[in-house]
Amino acid sequence: SLGADASVVPQLKRVMEGKTETLFWDSTVKGTPLTDGLQKALEEAIGKLPIPKVMTYQLADGWSSVNFVRPVHALIALHGADIVPVNILGLQAGRETQGHRFEAKVNPIVLHNADSYAQQLATEGAVIAGxxxxxxxxxxxxxxxxxxxxxxxxxxxxxxxxxxxxxxxxxxxxxxxxxxxxxxxxxxxxxxxxxxxxxxxxxxxxxxxxxxxxxxxxxxxxxxxxxxxxxxxxxxxxxxxxKFFFDQDRKKTLESRVPELDKVVYHNKLGTQGMRMHYVRAIAKMIGELLGGDELAKQAYEAATLAKADLLTDMVGEFPELQGIMGRYYAQHEGLSDDVAFAIEDHYKPRFAGDTLPRNPVGVCLALADKLETLVNMFKIGEVPTGDKDPFALRRHALGIIRILIEKDLSLELDKLVQRVIGITEDADIPEKWESRSPDFMLEQYHTLYQIRQELLIFFYERLAGSLRDQGYTAQEVDAVLSLNLQQLSDIPKRLAAVRAFAALPESVSLAAANKRVGNILKKTEGSISDTVDTGLLQEPAEQALYQTLTSLSSKTKEAFDSGDYTASLQILAALKSPVDTFFDHVMVNVEDESLRNNRLALLAQLHQIMNRVADLSKLAS
Incomplete structure (x- = not known):
């Protein structure tokens, strides 16, 4: 990318930046005359302008033509008081320009030098240039x-x-x-x-x-x-x-417009908006049942039925930005409950970073359903974002779901939610059900759906990790919490706060390093490790002391954890520093005696389990 070839490889410098080795290449580039450099820069800048459609116009000679967004009448290029002889779009650089069409005092304006550009345009041309x-x-x-x-x-x-x-x-x-x-x-x-x-x-x-x-x-x-x-x-x-659009739209109910959604193509591989809303209704009902029982499920189903009806109104046809908003007004005009009306408006939320969330439980159900259906069905047909391309705003949908689950403190597990949504869309796709399909098809379909589910979960966690880092959490803190593969996202902010408080303790560095060491020992162990420790095999005073400390702390940390006080659960672990350090200083784990070795591994497994209940503390080790 720098224009270097194999001959410069010996000239590369190897420098350590933290733990990363980086290659540096120093080069000397011959200077370029101002005219040549400016000409090249000007051509590149014009060429990179994002002009979707250019117009063709003739130059003053009446024969030549130029393509640009609009006709250009003058080109100024000054270095001090001197003209830089560059040209572009059929124009040669000079020092004359035009001021305001009606209010300029002088026409043309002859610039004295580059520094007088803004001042002369203001006083002579009645133009604020900047x-x-x-x-x-x-x-x-x-x-x-x-x-x-x-x-x-x-x-x-x-x-x-x-x-x-x-x-x-x-x-x-x-x-x-x-x-x-x-x-x-x-x-x-x-x-x-x-x-x-x-x-x-x-x-x-x-x-x-x-x-x-x-x-x-x-x-x-x-x-x-x-x-x-x-x-x-x-x-x-x-x-x-x-006003005409508003009056005309209110002559038809939202419900009367719903059948027309079957004529609106949503995606050529997924069918119509009507078919899509069939899925959304079922998903919204399912989420409503999980969050509030039959009554919430009923309201969510009603709101989902009417959610896209305003797309067929004249007002939204003229102003697509009003989708949802007009649905809410028309629903209120028809006498529908505010819960349903506001859900119709709010199901698009959050529409951008920092936007508000749905204001009531019905809106929450519908917003989750709408976004989950989009993600699942787009992933099923392979419409996955790549690079900076995301035509269906799937990243925004995923971030919206994450925000709703966390900020509304919902007791929904992400993996089960995704699995249920996949099941709902799959049942709708295959009305003849599974019984009529061959075992090979069923197996292939199972693997395909499992793969989609895993890809979606990875997609969610990538968005979640990025969002948390943007909120000011360090990569280590985020990694420590997300490495547990938590499914109830509403728990994550409390765990992150607990990890940050733990990292501030003087014992945290030593305990994080010890935790990492314990994890590495357990990973290298072949076979299963016992769940219990045989106290009769604890021969060394250091392992006896560690076991006693673990026994005394275990119930305290679990009680704090079960009550949701993750900060206290981690802070209690500070008492482990001394016995853990002493253990590793005086006890050999991988001894030849198999019974002793297995018992010490069981002790370390208990230590590992207690330390990593809130987060994987080894991720905090440097």
């Missing part, structure tokens, strides 16, 4: 205008960035629309104003939408009334469309 400076000015004006109205602009960094890129000399103005439009859900109005018009909707102190908005104009007319009036006329039409 993106960050222009963005800050827009934010300032938005806040000033909103404060005068006793309102707050909607916080949207993406919209702010987009508007900053659209204007050169921002001028924030206040517009209004008819209060009657506030009867439409505010999410619809906010989205249409932001997405279609690039306006900043205004909210009152309670977070309710006001019938005013802020627009960022690129001109500063003496009388802004015409600019405001024109924008108000446009937004009136947009909001009228939204």
């Amino acid at each position: 993106f960050a400076e222009r963005r800050a000015e827009i934010v300032r004006q938005l806040n000033v205008a909103a404060t005068k109205e006793n309102l707050t602009p909607v916080d949207d960094d993406a919209l702010l960035d987009e508007v900053t890129a659209l204007v050169e000399h921002p001028n924030v103005l206040v517009g209004k629309f008819a209060a009657e439009f506030l009867q439409v859900p505010q999410e619809c109005l906010i989205l249409t104003m932001k997405a279609n018009q690039k306006y900043f909707p205004l909210l009152d102190a309670q977070g309710k939408l006001a019938n005013k908005f802020l627009l960022v104009s690129n001109i500063r007319p003496t009388d802004p009334g015409l600019v405001i009036g024109g924008n108000e006329r446009v937004v009136r039409s947009r909001l009228a469309d939204a």
Whole structure:
């Protein structure tokens, strides 16, 4: 990758970085003239721009044509006061550029030197050249205008960035629309104003939408009334469309739309949305039974039946971002319970990092069901994320499931949950059941489903490990807890906290090293190890002392562990340091006497079991 060949191998330097040996290669590269280097950098930068579709336009000579996102009119390349003679897109570098189309004082602007670029554009061209400076000015004006109205602009960094890129000399103005439009859900109005018009909707102190908005104009007319009036006329039409969609959608119930899902293709290998929701209903019902019995299962089934019906509404057809949200409004309009209505909205949550979780148990069941069905069926057809490609957002679905299980403190075991979901989708796939299939098919199917289950669990644990490290836990702490292959994920934060508290003890380093040593001894042992220790074979004082300490601590650590006090369970182990160190200093485990050897191995097995109940402490050893 560095352009080196076999001749440089003897020149490589070997350097230890911790426990890792790293190879370094030093090389000297001949300098490049500024013109050549800038020309190459410019061509590479233009070539790497993510332009999905270019346009073709003619140059000034009337014959040549260039492909780019939009016609480029000038190219400036200055080093100090000197022009750097580079060219791109049919243009030769110079020192002239254009200012604001209507408000520039000078046209063209002739730049004196590179350092005067921003200042000359501001004073002569009425243009704020720097993106960050222009963005800050827009934010300032938005806040000033909103404060005068006793309102707050909607916080949207993406919209702010987009508007900053659209204007050169921002001028924030206040517009209004008819209060009657506030009867439409505010999410619809906010989205249409932001997405279609690039306006900043205004909210009152309670977070309710006001019938005013802020627009960022690129001109500063003496009388802004015409600019405001024109924008108000446009937004009136947009909001009228939204109101029409809302009124029309409410003429049909969500339930009446459900059969139409059978006509919506979900995936060419998995069938329609209707078929998919057949699985989701069954999964949601199963999870509801596990978490809350028949009543929760019934509500989860009802919510799952209606969850995707709003995809067929005009409003969601126009604004896909409102899926779930509109389902909730339409469900409430029909008089359905809030538990079901909010579950319809919340089953997409969490939609991104830091998003809120479903707000009620019905939503939790439905969100888990929807994400689990997607993961299982996508894995079954081989649609597994690779590299940075994840078209079906399976990583996000897995992280969402992990967050729900942990943060909602659910008593669901991940492996059993995945197994049940696989079973539900498989039964639906094979309506004629297993009896009509050959034994060879059954065996092959069993192995395939087992493999899918294992791949999914690995996928979950990879996401979980990454998420925990992002939360500030060290790789050692995460490895110590996850190496136990825990299935009840809600336990993991408490175990991590216990491991961190244990690692702060002065005895932790010695005990972690001893635990690692014990594990290595037990791994090398052939045959089974007894569960009990024969006290009559404990000959050495050191092994007698270790056994006595283990016996006295065992019930205490188990009691703390069973009560969920993992921190106390680990802290009690500090008393083991002295007897463990003494044991290894004075006792030989692998002696020739088989009965003595097996008894000492049994003692170490008990030590290993007590020490690793909360986490694998050997992972903390350096």
